[in-house]
Amino acid sequence: MEQKKQQSAQARDQHELIIGRNAVQEALRAGRAIDSLLVAKGERSGAVAALAAKARQMGIVIKETDSRRLDALCGGGAHQGVAAMAAAHEYATLEDLFRLAEQRKEPPFLIVADGLEDPHNLGAILRTAECAGAHGVIVPKRRATGLTYAVGKASAGAVEYVPVARVTNIAATLEELKQRGLWVYGADMHGENWCNCDLTGPIALVVGGEGSGISRLVKEKCDGLLTLPMQGKINSLNASVAASILMYEAARQRLGIRAR
Helix, strand or coil, rough: CCHHHHHHHHHHHHHHHEEHHHHHHHHHHHCCCCCEEEEEECCHHHHHHHHHHHHHCCCCCCECCCHHHHHHHHCCCCCCEEEEEEEECCCHHHHHHHHHHHHHHHCCCEEEECCCCCCHHHHHHHHHHHHHHHCEEEEEEECCCCCHHHHHHHHHHHHHCCCEEEECHHHHHHHHHHCCCEEEEEEEHHHHEEHHHHCCCCEEEEEEEECCCHHHHHHCCCCCEEEEECCCCCCCCCCCHHHHHHHHHHHHHHHCCCCC
């Protein structure tokens, strides 16, 4: 029992949960950065429905959650069927990412995370993106991790400097990026050697989820696929590791650093 309470407290701290109807209502009213609204399955009271409507209006993702899981996350707190998962930082817009590139007088350099579910991977990608000079990261609203406090911690502070835009549809967003002059390259096992690609211009690098990689539709939107050589018996790299290698190849080329 004690161990279960500790696990619940750790989960609560990690995600910075706002628990209960009044607390959630005030957080929404104050414009607090919210990653998602958790609603217990079957909860249809007027107060919770009103909170969900307000959250939906603000573009916040609403997740219907098993009541037992919600109990565990709230560590026994009186959640009244609703809790909000606070974001570690405000989300940006696509315009914010392009504005940053313009301010630096550099061609846009964006990272697209297609379905990453591990907050440590996203945090590591944010950290490398900041160090490699990327102008922002794009993540989907659903079926992927958002800017939770675990992501913020894993980013080692990079979440404060790298704007993260959250979009409804990754494939449609890639199409928009291409219309705005970016070349889109995806990390995939079946592509060209990553060193043979010119990454000096306006680009977006796409990294897929931990299990299935880049989705079929997103892959079809890519202008090219980049492959890293695999000499061992394992046929894939950790998502954040693959992303880091590609980001630094782009940084090397964009800085004009010649390879020996």
